[in-house]
Amino acid sequence: MSILIKNGCVVTASESYIADIYVEGQQIVAIGQKLEYGADKMIDATNKLVFPGGIDPHVHLDMPFMGTHSSDDYETGTRAALHGGTTMVIDFILQTQGDTLHNALKTWQKKSKGKAIGDYSYHMAVTDFNDDVAKEVVQMIEDEGISSFKTFMAYKGALMIDDGQMVELMKVVKEYGGVVTVHATNGDMIDSLIAENKAEGNLSPLYHYLSQPEITEAEASGRFTDMLYYTDCPGYIVHMTCEGALNAVRRVTRRNQKVFVETCMQYLMLDASLYEKDFEGAKWVMSPPLREKKDQIALWSGINQGLIQVVGTDHCPFMWKQKKMGENDFSKIPNGHPGIEHRMELLFSEGVHKGRISLPKYVEVTSTNAAKIFGMYPRKGTIAIGSDADLVVFDPNKEHVISAKTHHMNCDYSAYEGHKAKGKTETVLLRGEIAIENGECKLKPGHGQFIRRNKTSKTVI
Ligand code: URP
Ligand code: ZN
Ligand code: ZN
Numbered sequence: 279m280s281i282l283i284k285n286g287c288v289v290t291a292s293e294s295y296i297a298d299i300y301v302e303g304q305q306i307v308a309i310g311q312k313l314e315y316g317a318d319k320m321i322d323a324t325n326k327l328v329f330p331g332g333i334d335p336h337v338h339l340d341m342p343f344m345g346t347h348s349s350d351d352y353e354t355g356t357r358a359a360l361h362g363g364t365t366m367v368i369d370f371i372l373q374t375q376g377d378t379l380h381n382a383l384k385t386w387q388k389k390s391k392g393k394a395i396g397d398y399s400y401h402m403a404v405t406d407f408n409d410d411v412a413k414e415v416v417q418m419i420e421d422e423g424i425s426s427f428k429t430f431m432a433y434k435g436a437l438m439i440d441d442g443q444m445v446e447l448m449k450v451v452k453e454y455g456g457v458v459t460v461h462a463t464n465g466d467m468i469d470s471l472i473a474e475n476k477a478e479g480n481l482s483p484l485y486h487y488l489s490q491p492e493i494t495e496a497e498a499s500g501r502f503t504d505m506l507y508y509t510d511c512p513g514y515i516v517h518m519t520c521e522g523a524l525n526a527v528r529r530v531t532r533r534n535q536k537v538f539v540e541t542c543m544q545y546l547m548l549d550a551s552l553y554e555k556d557f558e559g560a561k562w563v564m565s566p567p568l569r570e571k572k573d574q575i576a577l578w579s580g581i582n583q584g585l586i587q588v589v590g591t592d593h594c595p596f597m598w599k600q601k602k603m604g605e606n607d608f609s610k611i612p613n614g615h616p617g618i619e620h621r622m623e624l625l626f627s628e629g630v631h632k633g634r635i636s637l638p639k640y641v642e643v644t645s646t647n648a649a650k651i652f653g654m655y656p657r658k659g660t661i662a663i664g665s666d667a668d669l670v671v672f673d674p675n676k677e678h679v680i681s682a683k684t685h686h687m688n689c690d691y692s693a694y695e696g697h698k699a700k701g702k703t704e705t706v707l708l709r710g711e712i713a714i715e716n717g718e719c720k721l722k723p724g725h726g727q728f729i730r731r732n733k734t735s736k737t738v739i
Contacts, residue, residue: 279303279710282315286323286671289637290330290661291646299328301667304709309663319712321705323671329641330661331365331668331708332622333648335401336516336540336590339369340389344612346603349595350688352389353723355618356396358686360713360721363622363670363703366397366658366729367593368648370428372437375406379414383422387728394726395719396708397668399652401459403428405436407443412450423730425456425653426514431498432465432565445505452511455733457538457651459514462498462523463490463566472609483559486608487550487567495566496522503530503537512736514538514651517592519545519566521576527585536736538651540588541577543621544568544693547628560601561691563611564592578634587647587739589625591617595689616689620680622670624694626701630674650739653732667710676702686719 281301288297288309298313299306308315337359340351350358352369359367371386373379379402386400402424404411418424429444430437439447444458451458471489475481480488499515503526506513518524518541527537550568553559562568580586594614604611622644629635635643649659656665677700682692706714713721 280315280317281319281321281707281710282313282317283321283323283328283669283671286326286328288328288661289641291638291642294637299661299669301707301710304666306661306663306665306667309661321671326704327672327674328661329363329670329672330645330659331670331706332363332644333366333659334359334364334590334593334618334621335368335588335648335652336542336592337367337369337618338594338614341370341372341594343594343614344610346596346600346612348614349597349600350593350616350618352393352398352726353395354686354688355593356394356398356726357719358619360396360706360708360719361686361703362619363672363706364396364618365668365706365708365713366399367618368399368401368652370403371400372403373405379404379411379418390728392724395721395723396713396726397729398726399729399731400424401426401428403430403437404447405430405439407439407447412446415447415450416454419454419456419733425731425733426459427451427456428459430461431502432461432463432468434465434469438465441501441505445509448505448509448511452509455735457512457514457734459516460502461517462495462502462515464494464498467494476607476609481607482556483563483608483611484553486563486611487553490565490567492520492522492569495520496526499523500526503527503535506537507533507535512538512734514540516540517542517545517566517590518577518586520569520573524576524580524585538588539580539586540590541580541586542590542592543617543624544615546574546577546589547624548693549574557605560604560611561693562615563601563604563608563613564594564615565613581635581639581643587643587651589621589643591621593618595687597690615693616687617693619685619687620694620699622703623699623701626672626674627699631700647739651734653734654729655738658729667707669707670703671705672701673704674701678702
């Protein structure tokens with residue numbers, strides 16, 4: 279199959295220019311003006327933007343969590359992602375405490391194989407570190423193409439590791455060329471605030487927010503950067519929400535330290551006033567919680583200052599019935615929200631249209647930087663000869679309204695219901711095949727490939 283995309287405005291992390299792109303098989307073969315290839319299919323991209331396929335490095339598909347499972351599996355989740363222009367996701371494998379990383383890998387391979395429509399990889403969440411797991415970490419990097427290791431500084435008793443385990447993990451990961459990623463909040467502080475609120479009968483979703491104040495994230499982010507400094511390991515803080523945590527990263531630049539940071543679309547757009555809607559606030563119960571307007575200002579600045587390199591989603595949807603498990607107790611509301619589908623469109627609307635970020639910055643944070651940090655560049659994350667033909671033809675001026683009635687995620691509510699966005703994903707190619715056209719997904723379950731990733735370092739960006 280060959281495809282010729284004519285006259286689009288090609289946008290990469292470094293430039294934008296009008297050009298044609300010729301795709302043959304799975305890859306980009308030529309980029310130039312007035313290309314005259316006899317292709318099987320022609321796409322007229324006049325007045326459209328052409329981006330590299332989005333990479334969302336923070337999703338939870340079919341994940342066992344808080345007594346239930348996230349409601350999107352690999353089929354529905356990657357299909358929804360493609361509709362929005364995200365051609366690849368990185369999901370999280372969770373090691374069961376007391377069990378091996380290899381067993382966890384097998385469990386996630388069963389969830390994804392034959393089901394994924396878009397491309398995917400896994401971060402390995404290390405929830406129980408010891409000498410045997412250290413050997414497995416090396417095998418993950420060398421043999422399995424999994425070079426990122428997720429840690430939790432919260433969710434004690436289920437996912438959290440202590441600082442001693444963290445430091446030992448960092449030493450191995452540094453030696454073999456990986457990156458340690460972290461959910462950086464102070465789990466002990468949060469647990470005692472939750473207990474205090476429950477004892478006082480404060481049980482509504484608002485108290486989820488009030489049990490995770492900014493300082494719990496700022497403190498843990500600072501502690502994580504100190505452990506990285508001590509071990510010299512590459513590190514990546516996921517889902518950063520607030521000014522205090524960003525300042526912890528800003529501070530360590532003064533000792534010449536570099537730490538990668540991700541924020542998510544919801545933290546740039548939504549704020550904690552949503553928790554005042556009684557139980558409806560459960561729609562936005564996630565960890566860390568939504569913050570304040572001043573934090574949004576800090577995060578947008580952090581993106582422009584290069585302190586934040588990636589915008590993901592932390593997509594972890596639950597049906598309303600599942601959220602209701604915590605109707606009488608906020609601590610039983612499954613944490614997470616649906617976001618995988620609209621990241622590219624919302625960031626374009628809120629970021630590019632509103633003049634907060636440039637077009638190349640948009641491509642950097644939605645695709646290129648994730649590909650670099652997680653060892654996939656230049657196969658993924660750019661528009662270049664020889665790269666996978668993961669491409670998004672995007673109409674920058676098309677307006678649309680986000681709704682659960684029209685989205686493709688397996689979730690019966692939208693976190694952005696009724697929101698008007700400007701800019702819409704129109705056509706999506708995944709490895710040279712049409713994935714999305716005229717609002718329809720053309721690919722079948724099983725089309726998505728596991729992408730083996732290379733080693734990484736602090737100097738990839
Ligand atoms: O609320 C969230 N974020 N749920 C998913 C698990 C995590 O902490 O990322
Ligand atoms: Zn988290
Ligand atoms: Zn997450």
